[in-house]
Amino acid sequence: MTTTSRLPTYFISHGGGPWPWMKKEMGPTYDKLEASLADMPRQIGRTPAAILMVSAHWEEPAFTVMGNPRPPMIYDYGGFPAHTYQVHYDAPGSPELARRVQSLLEAAGLPAALDAERGFDHGTFSPMAAIYPKAEVPVVQLSLRRGLDPAEHIALGRAIAPLRDENVLIVGSGLSYHNLRNFGPQARDVSKAFDDWLDGAVVRTAPQQRIEQLLHWSAAPAARIAHPREEHLIPLMVAVGAAEGEAGERIYHEDAFMGGISVSSFRFGAASA
Template structure:
């Protein structure tokens, strides 16, 4: 892929629960998130050639990238209406982007494999249904690496950064709060403490200090309450690595989500 004069920004999005964009009653609770997601492509100087999506819902022993030309759907949620197990986000894959991801990681001696059969999970298709409902921009997913080591994922992001100059939009998809046993107003205090720390870390600190705070994220207030398991936080590390020397802005925030949960989304780099 050719370099462009425009460097695409990087986004971290909170992707919400299950197939919410296809559920009118549930969408009412996601109005602010939907508004934020719907503005991502509208704010870009140039429509991306393809999107690289790092989803919290895919972990592998080594980093793994999608290779399918037409990925199927993975309905990786439970307890939702039957019709939500037949929804479709008909995006295509992108062979050249898959190749470039492999090249970039191999150049840094990072193990990488291609999965030609894996489909899209809801960490991809839920936000993408709002970001680009036309599904006319190819999307390739890239996994997290088991062990969920923060520095490993920051380094991954560094190796992906060059793709931004090739008109590739990088979107990291997770949730800034992900304690499913406390996903209601009882989490108001703890989710607020962690969200405040994360906002300060990403927005107020430059590269070295920001990285160190993220590497030691478990020291943050209410860290393990907000993330009993950190797979939904790790995509942020990839976004930070891909925009390591660039300031973040918070482009989405709610402090009363589902009655009291604090959640956020971030953009790195200029539009």
């Protein structure tokens, strides 16, 4: 792959289900999130060779990379309008990048596998519809590892960090607050408490201390209310591990999302624009 200047990494809040295809039903609910995602190409200042997306919606026994050159769609949601089960995001995959990721993981001593059939889940295709709506940039998904150990996923980020110098954009896709049983106005205070802690840990803490805070994220205020199960937070560990010594910046925040919750997205490393 071509070597060029280093790209930043991202942890994005990806929203709910197929929201880019539900603007009539959702109204302005996603306008601010959509604008933040659409601004990412401006921030990086060029078109990446490919995107490596670590989605909260894929877990495997080993870190598994998607090797399908033409990824199909995985409609991994329920209860949405019928037309949202026909949507397409037709970005190509990249078997070359998949093999490169697998080799980096193996070199780091991490368990790695390749899945030649896997398609895009909504943790990838929904935000990508806002980031690159023309689907012109190849996209490869990389799974979480079952057990969701923060240290393992920080190590994953360290292992794939060289991709940043190869014009590959690393994106962790989750949600900074994810408790579907506690949404809306009643979650205002607890989501704010955790979001404030998260911003402090990844933006207002020196990079050298950031890892230690994230390893013990479950001790944060309202942590287990914000994330009864942490699969939507763990992609953050990958983005941080891949930019370990670099500053973080909050690139998206609102405190009344979906009727009252605080949510955020972050960039690690400098923007080019």
